[in-house]
Amino acid sequence: MEAVIFFLAAIGAIGGAIGVVAMQNPFYSVLALVAHLFSLAALFLLLTSAFVAAAQVVVYAGAVMVLYVFVVAYVGGGGEPVADPIHGQRFLGILVASILFVELSAAILSSALLALGTHGPDVPAGFGDPAAIGRLLLEKFLLPFEASSILLLIAAVGAIVLAQRKRESEPQEGVSGPA
Amino acid sequence: MSATSWAWLVLLFPLVGSIAIALGFRTLPSKAAGLIGTAAIGAAFICGIAALVCLLGEDPEARHHASSLWDYASVAGLNIRLGIYVDPLSVFMVLVVTGVSTLIHLYSYGYMQSDQGYHRFFSYLNFFVFSMLLLVLAGNFVLLIVGWAFVGFASYALISFWYRRKTATKAGMKAFVINVVGDIGLVLAAFLIFRELGTFEYEDVFAKAPQVFHTNEWTVVAICLLLLVGAFAKSAQLPFHTWLPDAMEGPTPVSSLIHAATMVTAGVYLIARTHTLFVLAPTAADIAAFVGLATLLVAGTIALVMTDLKRAIAYSTMSQIGYMIMGVSIGAYSAGMFHLMTHAFFKALLFMAAGSFISAMANKQNIDEMSGFGKAMRFTSITFVCGALALAAFPGTSGFFSKDEILAYAHARGGMYDIFQILGYFGALLTAIYTFRLVFRVLPGKPCKEAQELIDTGHLAHETPRNPASGEEEDTDVGFPGAEHHIAEQSPGMKIAMGVLAFLALFAGLVQVPGLDETITHFLDPVFADSPLAEIVPSVGASWAGLAIGAAISVVGIGIAYWLYILRPEMPAALIRRFGWLHTFLVNKWYFDELIDVLVVRPALAIGRFANRFFERFVVDGLVTGTEETVRGASSVAHRLQNGFVRSYALILIAGFAGLALYFLIVQS
Amino acid sequence: MNIEWYIVLSALLFAIGAVGILVRRSPMVILLCLELMLNAGNLALVAFSREVGNQQGQVFALVVMVIAACEVVVGLGLIVAIFRRKLPLNVDDLRELRG
Numbered sequence: 001m002e003a004v005i006f007f008l009a010a011i012g013a014i015g016g017a018i019g020v021v022a023m024q025n026p027f028y029s030v031l032a033l034v035a036h037l038f039s040l041a042a043l044f045l046l047l048t049s050a051f052v053a054a055a056q057v058v059v060y061a062g063a064v065m066v067l068y069v070f071v072v073a074y075v076g077g078g079g080e081p082v083a084d085p086i087h088g089q090r091f092l093g094i095l096v097a098s099i100l101f102v103e104l105s106a107a108i109l110s111s112a113l114l115a116l117g118t119h120g121p122d123v124p125a126g127f128g129d130p131a132a133i134g135r136l137l138l139e140k141f142l143l144p145f146e147a148s149s150i151l152l153l154i155a156a157v158g159a160i161v162l163a164q165r166k167r168e169s170e171p172q173e174g175v176s177g178p179a
Numbered sequence: 180m181s182a183t184s185w186a187w188l189v190l191l192f193p194l195v196g197s198i199a200i201a202l203g204f205r206t207l208p209s210k211a212a213g214l215i216g217t218a219a220i221g222a223a224f225i226c227g228i229a230a231l232v233c234l235l236g237e238d239p240e241a242r243h244h245a246s247s248l249w250d251y252a253s254v255a256g257l258n259i260r261l262g263i264y265v266d267p268l269s270v271f272m273v274l275v276v277t278g279v280s281t282l283i284h285l286y287s288y289g290y291m292q293s294d295q296g297y298h299r300f301f302s303y304l305n306f307f308v309f310s311m312l313l314l315v316l317a318g319n320f321v322l323l324i325v326g327w328a329f330v331g332f333a334s335y336a337l338i339s340f341w342y343r344r345k346t347a348t349k350a351g352m353k354a355f356v357i358n359v360v361g362d363i364g365l366v367l368a369a370f371l372i373f374r375e376l377g378t379f380e381y382e383d384v385f386a387k388a389p390q391v392f393h394t395n396e397w398t399v400v401a402i403c404l405l406l407l408v409g410a411f412a413k414s415a416q417l418p419f420h421t422w423l424p425d426a427m428e429g430p431t432p433v434s435s436l437i438h439a440a441t442m443v444t445a446g447v448y449l450i451a452r453t454h455t456l457f458v459l460a461p462t463a464a465d466i467a468a469f470v471g472l473a474t475l476l477v478a479g480t481i482a483l484v485m486t487d488l489k490r491a492i493a494y495s496t497m498s499q500i501g502y503m504i505m506g507v508s509i510g511a512y513s514a515g516m517f518h519l520m521t522h523a524f525f526k527a528l529l530f531m532a533a534g535s536f537i538s539a540m541a542n543k544q545n546i547d548e549m550s551g552f553g554k555a556m557r558f559t560s561i562t563f564v565c566g567a568l569a570l571a572a573f574p575g576t577s578g579f580f581s582k583d584e585i586l587a588y589a590h591a592r593g594g595m596y597d598i599f600q601i602l603g604y605f606g607a608l609l610t611a612i613y614t615f616r617l618v619f620r621v622l623p624g625k626p627c628k629e630a631q632e633l634i635d636t637g638h639l640a641h642e643t644p645r646n647p648a649s650g651e652e653e654d655t656d657v658g659f660p661g662a663e664h665h666i667a668e669q670s671p672g673m674k675i676a677m678g679v680l681a682f683l684a685l686f687a688g689l690v691q692v693p694g695l696d697e698t699i700t701h702f703l704d705p706v707f708a709d710s711p712l713a714e715i716v717p718s719v720g721a722s723w724a725g726l727a728i729g730a731a732i733s734v735v736g737i738g739i740a741y742w743l744y745i746l747r748p749e750m751p752a753a754l755i756r757r758f759g760w761l762h763t764f765l766v767n768k769w770y771f772d773e774l775i776d777v778l779v780v781r782p783a784l785a786i787g788r789f790a791n792r793f794f795e796r797f798v799v800d801g802l803v804t805g806t807e808e809t810v811r812g813a814s815s816v817a818h819r820l821q822n823g824f825v826r827s828y829a830l831i832l833i834a835g836f837a838g839l840a841l842y843f844l845i846v847q848s
Numbered sequence: 849m850n851i852e853w854y855i856v857l858s859a860l861l862f863a864i865g866a867v868g869i870l871v872r873r874s875p876m877v878i879l880l881c882l883e884l885m886l887n888a889g890n891l892a893l894v895a896f897s898r899e900v901g902n903q904q905g906q907v908f909a910l911v912v913m914v915i916a917a918c919e920v921v922v923g924l925g926l927i928v929a930i931f932r933r934k935l936p937l938n939v940d941d942l943r944e945l946r947g
Contacts, residue, residue: 006849010857017861017884021868026876033880040887043854047898052890052906059913064883064920071924072876075931080873085940086824093826093870096834101863103840108855110848120851121901128906136907144907148914155918159925165932823943830870 006046012039026077030068037061049128182237183246185230186265189273190312192223197305204298213291216301217284220308224277231270239705242267245318245382256377264318264381268706271516271699272315272448279440279523280308282676286531287432289670290538293661294430300340304436307333311441315448319379320369323449327365327413330442331358337437338429343658346648350425357422361412368405371398385455385709392459403456403463406449407470414446414500416474421772423497427489428648430660431534434489439496439530440523447503447519451512451707458710467508472602475501477769479609483616484765487544487647488533491617495570496526498610502585502603509596510712511588513700517691518581520699525569525578525684531667531677532563536621537647538664540629541640544647546617551626555633558674559667560622565681567618571611571737574730577688582607584693587725591717600725604732611736612743619744639664693722854895861888873938875930879923886916 016036023029037060044053084090126132137145196219200212207215234242247262263269284304291300310333314326332355339351373379375398376387392399410416415423415438426438437443450457450467457464475498482494499522506515536552536559537544553560569578586607589599629640644653644660655662667673690698707713717725743750755762764770820831861884868881890909897905930937 003849006853010853013857013861014864017864020877020880020884021864021872026874026880029877029880033883036884037887040891043857043891044894046849047854047894049894049897049906049909052894052909055910055913056890059917060887064917067920067924068876068880071927075876075927075937077874077876080938084871086822086827089824089826089830090871092834093830094867096830096837097863097866097870100833100837100840100866101859103837103844104859104862105856107840107844108852108859119849120899123898123901127901128903132903133906133910136903137910140904141907141911144911148911151918152914155921159921162922162925163928163932825939825943826870826873833866833870 002046005042009039009042009046012036013043024080027069027072030065030072033068034061034065037065047128048123051128051130051133054130180229180233181244182230182233182265182270183244183263185226185233186246186263186269186273186316187248188226189223189230189277190263190309190316192219192226193305193309193312195219197302197309200298200302200305204302207298209292209297210288212298212301213284213288216305217281217288219305220277220281220284223308223312224274224281227270227273227277230265231274234265234267234270242705243382245380247318251321257373259321259379260319261322262318262380263316263322265316266706267703268448268451268516269316271520271703273312275520275523276308276311276315276441279527279680280304280436282679283432283436283440283527283531285672286435286534286676287430289672290432290534290665291430291661292665292670293655293663295655295657295661296340300337300430303333303336303340304432307337307437307442311445314445318381320372320381320384321379324362324365324369327409327445328362330413330445331355331362334358334426334437334442337433338426340429340433341659343656344428344646344653346646347428350422350428354422354426357412357419361409361419364405364408364412368402368409371402371405375399375402381452385453388455388459389709392456394459395462396459399456400460400463403453403460404466406453406456407463407467410446410449410467410504411470412446413449414443414504415497416446416470416501416504417477418771418775420474420478420497421768421775424490424493424768427487427493431489431530431537434493435527435530435534438493439526443496443500444503444519444523447500447507447515450504450507451516454507454512454707454710457508458712464508464510468505468596468599471501471504471506471508472599472606473501474498475505475606476602476609479606479613481765481768482613483609484762486547488536488546488549488617488621489530489544491546491613492526492529492533495529495610495613496522498606499526499570502582502606505599505603506585506588509589509592509599510710510715511585512707512710512713513703514581514584514588516703517699518578518585521569521577521581521684521687524680524687525566525576528562528566528677528680528684529570531673531680532559532566535559535667535673535677536563538666539633539639540627541642541664542644542647542660543642546620549621549627549630550624551622551630553622555626555630556666556668558677562667562677562681563622564618565684567614569684571614572607572729572733573737574726574733575688576685577683579726579729579733580688580691580693583726583729584691584722586729587693587717587722588715590725591715591721592712604728607729608732608736611733612740615737615740616744619740623745639666693717693726694719851895851899855892858888858892858895861885861891873940875923875927875937875939878939879920879927882923883916883920886912 013036016032016034016039019032020029020036023032037056041053041056041061044050044056196216200207200215203212243264243266245262245264247260249261251259251261253259284301287300287304291297294300307330310326310329312326314323314330317323317326335351335355335358338354339348341347369379372384376384376391378384378387388399408419412419423438423443427434429437457467478494478498478501482491482498485491485494499518503515503518503522506512506518535556536549539552539556540549565576569576572579572582582603586600586603589596589603626634632638632640641664644655644662645651646653653659665673667677690696691700704713767773820827865881865884865888868884869878872878872881890912893905893909893912897903897909927937930942935942
């Protein structure tokens with residue numbers, strides 16, 4: 001049973017990934033990524049990480065992807081010219097990435113970490129529950145928790161500054177229309 | 180004050196004089212420059228006398244002192260000092276050099292008066308005297324080389340004194356290049372000496388040499404031959420002599436000081452100083468003697484046909500130095516040095532008188548155009564005759580005693596050395612003939628037009644200034660001779676100098692009369708005491724016999740000249756027609772210049788051209804350009820990586836990461 | 849399922865994300881591919897966390913998600929700024945930093 005769900009989720013994830021890379025229209029890429037994220041959430045559930053799965057769906061697919069959708073709608077999405085201006089980039093890119101995948105797989109499959117070949121230890125009932133994660137966050141990992149919230153703040157401020165419209169008095173080049 | 184302190188002062192005064200005149204060349208009035216220059220050398224002469232007095236007050240065996248001011252380099256077995264060596268030989272040279280130099284400075288004070296480069300002249304002249312004194316007083320081979328090189332430079336600077344004259348600058352370069360060849364020989368000799376004996380100091384070298392070297396061992400012969408290369412280049416002996424006649428492009432006081440009395444005698448001094456080494460290498464000494472003899476004869480024959488007054492006297496110098504070299508090589512050390520001294524007196528005098536004549540001729544030097552000056556310029560003529568008599572070794576003059584002493588010694592040594600005596604007398608005959616040829620061409624007869632002008636009006640003739648060698652017109656601006664000319668009769672400084680020298684030329688021989696007073700030999704004895712050759716002393720009778728023969732030859736020579744130029748003035752032209760080929764050969768100076776051109780100059784130029792066309796272009800340029808191309812190629816490869824595309828940077832990043840992972844995979848397994 | 853399946857899947861997703869970055873030219877899509885890679889990392893973290901029996905990996909994955917969110921925010925802000933200045937939205941045309 002578990003294997004079936006795993007393969008379904010895996011195919012969904014891979015399909016979504018390939019969709020992101022291959023689709024010409026950026027909007028379709030975003031949708032493919034959303035599908036990919038849902039598949040990943042399923043995989044997380046299989047790994048008894050309930051909270052992470054939920055966070056994946058709510059935060060990632062729910063908030064971050066919506067942000068993407070907004071921007072794609074604003075910016076629009078054109079196709080890209082077919083030919084690649086950099087000589088050999090396409091071929092080399094695929095080649096190098098395949099080599100990377102092969103190496104990583106070789107590392108994992110032939111590794112001396114015998115534990116990889118197992119299912120993992122039996123875990124207690126509350127493994128991966130929000131309560132357990134929450135306790136960890138506020139007790140052991142309080143500092144990273146607070147630091148990441150400050151990071152979020154900085155990122156938000158930075159984004160606002162970046163996307164700000166230029167004021168009238170400053171000299172501008174290629175200023176956009178009233179937006 | 181000790182002798183060495185006086186010797187340091189001797190070095191100091193000319194140096195200070197040279198620098199003072201050079202620094203003040205804009206501010207000092209010209210007379211002051213001349214006075215400072217003369218006074219500096221005069222002071223040096225007085226210090227030389229003081230050193231002499233100090234030396235004479237000591238025991239003859241103890242009359243050698245080395246004194247050092249400063250260590251240049253004391254590392255790893257090398258010990259080079261700024262040190263001088265004071266002994267009878269160096270004091271003798273100091274006195275000759277400073278004495279004659281003082282008189283020449285006095286002469287130049289008047290002679291160079293209208294020249295724009297007056298300050299430069301005296302500065303260079305003082306510097307020259309300083310270098311010569313440094314050479315003579317040096318206590319080790321390194322300082323000798325320093326003095327030697329400085330003298331070469333001073334000679335160059337003074338030959339090319341009228342630097343806008345092309346002939347003068349070419350002559351200066353020729354002299355310098357040939358001198359450098361000699362310098363190489365000297366430096367190599369010094370290196371070999373250091374390698375074999377481990378020291379540069381004179382005292383140590385001459386003490387160790389007899390212990391380290393066997394007679395005629397190839398190292399000591401090589402050292403002596405290299406020293407000879409240096410000596411011959413400096414003293415204008417065959418085959419390095421071609422620069423001396425051309426050096427007459429310099430002003431007459433320069434010719435008189437450098438190319439008669441002092442610089443060209445440096446080679447003689449060198450051989451006398453290193454006589455210990457030459458005693459150990461008789462082969463080299465004999466080679467030197469033969470070269471001296473050959474030069475003597477070759478130069479004598481050329482002087483017979485020279486029509487340029489200064490060049491004729493220059494060949495005479497070359498010939499007389501051949502005598503000196505011959506003398507010190509075969510062992511007649513004090514005789515050779517005595518001849519050096521007397522020659523300095525009468526040769527300087529001859530040049531001074533020649534300068535006076537040339538001034539009267541408005542800077543023309545050809546004796547074909549001169550005649551009748553005996554009436555026009557009495558004082559100059561008398562002094563000229565005094566010098567000529569001494570040069571021709573007329574009985575009683577200084578040249579008489581000195582030249583014949585060398586030849587008597589040659590006879591006393593016997594065996595092969597009799598050749599030197601016989602050919603030496605033949606050379607003396609030639610000397611008498613060519614000397615009085617000059618006298619009888621210039622002095623008697625109907626006055627030429629310049630002489631006539633002098634007699635009639637008392638003013639010097641003036642013409643457009645021309646280069647005497649090429650006839651080009653010149654202006655009298657800086658770098659060319661000045662507008663006015665000065666003759667002895669009108670310039671008291673010149674008169675005094677020439678008068679003193681005439682007196683010395685006539686009577687200085689009386690200090691070394693065989694059997695009577697031999698002061699020079701006794702004075703120089705301690706220096707040469709270690710040489711077995713110095714023990715060969717001709718008997719008084721043999722000396723006087725030699726003097727008698729010499730007197731006869733001298734009178735015969737003067738007689739021949741009289742016959743050819745006074746009694747039968749048409750004879751010389753007839754002789755030239757009859758022996759035309761010989762005349763051409765002699766006028767072209769035995770074709771030595773052409774020989775050197777073919778043997779040395781052309782191959783050197785060809786090598787240079789070859790090096791430029793092939794070696795420079797392919798090897799050197801190839802290396803440099805090749806390196807440049809390689810670097811440029813490598814950098815263009817790197818340049819292509821920096822194309823600004825983020826994606827290619829990302830590709831490199833991920834490829835690197837993959838490579839790293841591969842490395843770790845391999846290492847782990 | 850053995851854990852190694854999850855890890856290999858994570859490696860595959862990572863490689864696909866890498867290909868996307870190298871091949872696509874639109875900054876939007878490149879950011880999306882970056883998300884792919886980050887999520888592949890997340891998957892690996894959670895898988896290892898399950899295998900070790902420790903929940904720290906999951907906390908790590910949460911923090912990674914936060915960081916991904918920040919990065920997306922800033923990246924999209926950049927894209928909007930580029931669009932506003934009427935510059936071409938093509939990574940190849942933005943190459944002022946060439947050597």
